Amino acid sequence: MDNSENIQPRRVLIASANPLFSRGLQKLFQEKWGGKAEIIGITANLADTIKAMEKHSPDLVVVDYDDKTINRTNILNEFVEGEGPMQIILVSLKGNGSAVVYDRQTLTPTQAGDLLDIPQLQPSLQKIGRLSGWTNRRRFALAAAIVLAVSTLVLFLMSRVRLLPVEASQQAGVVDRLFRFHFGAIAFLWSLIIVFMILSIIFFRRRKGDEGDGVHRRGNNRLEIAWTIVPLITVLAISTFGASNLAQTLVKDPQAMVVNVTAGQWYWSFEYPKAGVTSQTLNLPVNRQVLLRMTSRDVIHSFWVPEFRVKQDILPGDMVRELRITPTLQGTYKVRCAEMCGASHAYMESPVIVMDQAAFDAWIQEQVSAVTADPGERGAKLAQVNGCIGCHSSDGKDGVGPTWKSLFGSQVSLASGETLTADEAYIHESIVDPAAKVSAGFQPGLMPTNYGKILTEQQIGDLIAYIQSLK
Numbered sequence: 001m002d003n004s005e006n007i008q009p010r011r012v013l014i015a016s017a018n019p020l021f022s023r024g025l026q027k028l029f030q031e032k033w034g035g036k037a038e039i040i041g042i043t044a045n046l047a048d049t050i051k052a053m054e055k056h057s058p059d060l061v062v063v064d065y066d067d068k069t070i071n072r073t074n075i076l077n078e079f080v081e082g083e084g085p086m087q088i089i090l091v092s093l094k095g096n097g098s099a100v101v102y103d104r105q106t107l108t109p110t111q112a113g114d115l116l117d118i119p120q121l122q123p124s125l126q127k128i129g130r131l132s133g134w135t136n137r138r139r140f141a142l143a144a145a146i147v148l149a150v151s152t153l154v155l156f157l158m159s160r161v162r163l164l165p166v167e168a169s170q171q172a173g174v175v176d177r178l179f180r181f182h183f184g185a186i187a188f189l190w191s192l193i194i195v196f197m198i199l200s201i202i203f204f205r206r207r208k209g210d211e212g213d214g215v216h217r218r219g220n221n222r223l224e225i226a227w228t229i230v231p232l233i234t235v236l237a238i239s240t241f242g243a244s245n246l247a248q249t250l251v252k253d254p255q256a257m258v259v260n261v262t263a264g265q266w267y268w269s270f271e272y273p274k275a276g277v278t279s280q281t282l283n284l285p286v287n288r289q290v291l292l293r294m295t296s297r298d299v300i301h302s303f304w305v306p307e308f309r310v311k312q313d314i315l316p317g318d319m320v321r322e323l324r325i326t327p328t329l330q331g332t333y334k335v336r337c338a339e340m341c342g343a344s345h346a347y348m349e350s351p352v353i354v355m356d357q358a359a360f361d362a363w364i365q366e367q368v369s370a371v372t373a374d375p376g377e378r379g380a381k382l383a384q385v386n387g388c389i390g391c392h393s394s395d396g397k398d399g400v401g402p403t404w405k406s407l408f409g410s411q412v413s414l415a416s417g418e419t420l421t422a423d424e425a426y427i428h429e430s431i432v433d434p435a436a437k438v439s440a441g442f443q444p445g446l447m448p449t450n451y452g453k454i455l456t457e458q459q460i461g462d463l464i465a466y467i468q469s470l471k
């Protein structure tokens with residue numbers, strides 16, 4: 001049955017920012033298709049066009065996309081989101097009058113089935129690849145080769161910069177193994193990212209005249225599983241590697257020499273308990289493990305000799321922190337405090353001298369014989385290594401605490417209003433229980449209360465003898 005007479009005319013919308021063009025098209029439609037086409041609207045900008053498409057559902061939209069006023073992507077989005085049959089013709093006057101047609105059809109399932117029989121569509125990406133002779137496999141091979149080359153170069157350059165100080169302990173060897181692994185990983189990951197970024201910019205840049213969108217990919221299970229499992233295994237492997245290295249730095253040597261370390265604001269003091277010697281420098285025999293047993297007098301400090309690599313926080317209270325170091329290289333280094341601990345934190349450092357066993361033994365002998373028989377002299381040294389002199393001067397100037405000069409035997413005014421004589425009993429009490437009788441004019445609670453535990457009775461006696469000698 002021929003019902004061409006009854007066919008509804010096609011409802012046409014013309015969109016162009018150029019009024020001459022619109023009028024020309026309108027005329028063309030009327031002359032050529034007469035009753036078969038009905039112009040239902042002419043729009044000159046994007047918003048009006050989209051509004052007209054929604055409101056009138058035209059059968060055909062003719063879009064002049066030479067003018068940027070009408071953005072073809074927005075028009076196409078509107079087209080894709082709608083339902084029902086519609087065609088869009090994108091016309092370009094500049095491109096030799098060429099046109100692109102988008103057709104939205106409503107099909108029955110059978111018709112749709114026929115449509116899907118069309119042989120595979122080629123994504124535009126592969127087409128470009130074929131044309132330029134670069135398949136994805138060849139791109140990957142090239143990228144892998146460049147990543148390897150750049151990683152090697154970066155690693156080489158990093159090895160030319162002195163990133164770490166000299167390696168002077170057995171524990172440093174273990175730590176540096178981790179560092180080398182880390183540097184390798186950094187060089188590789190940096191190269192991986194930079195090389196792929198640069199190659200992508202080169203290979204996948206927009207070609208001239210390529211106005212199409214990229215290929216849309218809807219997830220890739222194999223890829224997603226791979227990029228979950230590979231980092232998981234990598235992280236587990238690194239943590240195992242790290243843990244086993246940490247364990248190696250903690251290996252105990254039963255023959256280790258013990259040194260008691262005291263940190264305070266702002267000094268270091270090293271006691272060799274076996275020899276009964278206290279020193280302000282840390283002297284160590286080479287190739288023998290030393291066990292540092294460390295406490296703080298006041299705030300948190302941290303023991304760090306960069307050449308030994310390992311580091312340990314030192315805590316106040318009665319907590320002893322341990323650190324094991326086996327020096328392997330003779331020389332003079334420096335222990336620094338690695339925990340912000342107040343005004344002179346930056347200057348809290350002491351020499352660390354690693355010497356051969358014979359020299360070390362000689363040094364200990366020297367220290368032992370330097371321990372004098374005079375209690376006053378011993379007390380002077382105790383006042384130094386225990387940090388007393390930080391608050392109590394010997395020259396008559398009051399500091400945080402009263403000066404010790406001419407203190408012994410003098411009359412002392414207390415905060416309570418009493419007056420008493422500074423005799424041996426009073427000074428002893430003030431050392432072990434400083435809060436008991438506070439001198440007038442001094443703030444209570446500043447002096448550490450643990451000297452009674454740290455010092456032996458003999459050492460307290462030596463300190464009092466020293467104070468007594470300061471006439």
Ligand code: CUA
Binds near residue numbers: 301338340348
């Ligand atoms: Cu002690 Cu910083």
